[in-house]
Amino acid sequence: MTEMLVMNDSMLISGIILAFTFIGIFTETLHGFHRAKFAMMGALMMIIVGQYYGFYDSHLAVLAIDWNVVFLLGCMMAIVSIMIPTGGFEAMANYMARISKGRQFMLMTLLGTAVTVLSLLLDNVTTVVIFGPLIILIARAMKVTPIPFLLAAALLSDTGGVATLVGDPPNLMIGSAKGIDFNTFVVHMGGMTFAAWITVLLVLRFLFRKFLAVDPQGEFHEETVYKDRKLWNQSLLVLGLMVVLFTVHHSIGWEPWMVSAAGLTLLVFIARKVEMDHAMEDVEIPLLIFFISLFIVVGGVEHSGFLRYLGQYIVPFVQEDLLTATLVLLWVAAILSAAIDNIPFTAAMIPILLGMEAQGINVTPLWWGLAAGVGMGGNGTHIGSTANVYIVTISERLAKRENDPSLAITPWIWFRYGTPAMIATLIVCSIIFYFFFDFYNDPAALVSTSAGSPTH
Numbered sequence: 001m002t003e004m005l006v007m008n009d010s011m012l013i014s015g016i017i018l019a020f021t022f023i024g025i026f027t028e029t030l031h032g033f034h035r036a037k038f039a040m041m042g043a044l045m046m047i048i049v050g051q052y053y054g055f056y057d058s059h060l061a062v063l064a065i066d067w068n069v070v071f072l073l074g075c076m077m078a079i080v081s082i083m084i085p086t087g088g089f090e091a092m093a094n095y096m097a098r099i100s101k102g103r104q105f106m107l108m109t110l111l112g113t114a115v116t117v118l119s120l121l122l123d124n125v126t127t128v129v130i131f132g133p134l135i136i137l138i139a140r141a142m143k144v145t146p147i148p149f150l151l152a153a154a155l156l157s158d159t160g161g162v163a164t165l166v167g168d169p170p171n172l173m174i175g176s177a178k179g180i181d182f183n184t185f186v187v188h189m190g191g192m193t194f195a196a197w198i199t200v201l202l203v204l205r206f207l208f209r210k211f212l213a214v215d216p217q218g219e220f221h222e223e224t225v226y227k228d229r230k231l232w233n234q235s236l237l238v239l240g241l242m243v244v245l246f247t248v249h250h251s252i253g254w255e256p257w258m259v260s261a262a263g264l265t266l267l268v269f270i271a272r273k274v275e276m277d278h279a280m281e282d283v284e285i286p287l288l289i290f291f292i293s294l295f296i297v298v299g300g301v302e303h304s305g306f307l308r309y310l311g312q313y314i315v316p317f318v319q320e321d322l323l324t325a326t327l328v329l330l331w332v333a334a335i336l337s338a339a340i341d342n343i344p345f346t347a348a349m350i351p352i353l354l355g356m357e358a359q360g361i362n363v364t365p366l367w368w369g370l371a372a373g374v375g376m377g378g379n380g381t382h383i384g385s386t387a388n389v390y391i392v393t394i395s396e397r398l399a400k401r402e403n404d405p406s407l408a409i410t411p412w413i414w415f416r417y418g419t420p421a422m423i424a425t426l427i428v429c430s431i432i433f434y435f436f437f438d439f440y441n442d443p444a445a446l447v448s449t450s451a452g453s454p455t456h
């Protein structure tokens with residue numbers, strides 16, 4: 001029997017810094033400091049304290065950063081930055097508004113599908129940033145409330161992003177830590193995500209039935225004018241090539257970040273007139289700094305042994321009943337992700353799961369339970385994901401501009417429509433895990449990929 005770890009000073013101090021950092025991140029709206037600032041402060045404190053106690057230093061901090069996540073997000077943001085000025089996204093939205101012919105549920109389905117398809121490759125925050133203002137423009141022209149469409153965009157992008165390795169930052173963190181390739185992730189999460197996506201759409205259809213039954217008093221006739229049709233087509237060509245490379249990236253020995261970097265490099269050379277300054281305009285540096293700092297904080301906690309200390313109390317439960325442990329993790333991850341943010345929770349759970357694996361414990365289904373939980377849980381509240389926060393923010397701006405409070409998405413409105421959607425998707429995911437547990441519990445599906453996973 002393995003000897004139980006005992007709490008020491010290094011564990012205690014690293015745990016305190018972790019708690020301080022996470023509390024600061026989670027209470028961002030109360031104190032007004034951006035979450036990246038608290039992550040930076042936590043990283044600095046962890047390095048200094050770790051060096052004093054001898055469990056961490058600046059060299060180990062750099063090694064703790066998962067650069068695969070950072071580089072992939074940065075490159076994908078740059079590609080979107082190049083695509084936005086072309087007018088192609090506006091063209092997509094306008095086309096869908098015209099073919100819906102005033103049928104509101106049809107418009108919701110079309111917009112939700114477009115947002116979801118983009119979320120399979122792009123970060124879901126990016127997709128709602130693109131489509132949020134377009135949805136408001138279409139809804140105001142049709143003289144209907146934009147609330148159902150804005151909520152659908154956020155909920156369906158959060159849900160759809162769970163399907164792929166690059167669709168949501170927690171997925172990328174999990175895949176990079178465990179070494180799960182693009183195809184394996186899609187095979188395991190694609191069917192579950194599709195079932196959850198349909199569930200969200202049906203729940204919204206039911207909950208918004210009165211809104212959607214109203215005949216629009218206006219019509220949308222705006223003609224689409226591409227600002228740069230050639231660059232839009234070139235961008236789509238590069239994205240198509242990237243999809244192919246993502247599906248074969250493990251076979252050719254490329255990490256996902258290499259695929260995104262290759263796509264960005266190809267695009268800036270094909271589109272010769274694109275200036276690098278413009279390509280980098282919409283890269284969210286604070287978000288990347290947040291990720292880097294968070295990896296440093298969690299790396300320090302891991303090196304202190306505190307996560308192994310916590311993990312030893314979880315091990316017996318996992319060994320006793322792996323299915324129940326998976327379902328518990330699914331719901332706990334979802335509830336915590338709804339209450340706070342799914343990225344810090346994912347960052348803290350990954351080393352715990354890796355630590356149990358290092359002890360020879362099979363935790364294969366827990367990886368999928370974690371991915372599903374943090375992804376679906378983001379739908380639960382208005383602060384459950386960054387995409388949600390953005391959608392709420394633009395609805396509040398619209399309400400202020402129009403002097404109409406009913407146009408704002410309040411926490412209560414989100415609770416009425418988003419929380420039931422989250423609960424419904426979790427029930428669907430739980431049923432799928434229960435009936436197909438052998439499929440998700442097959443370590444062989446990850447053997448070939450985990451051999452190349454980075455050391456944490």
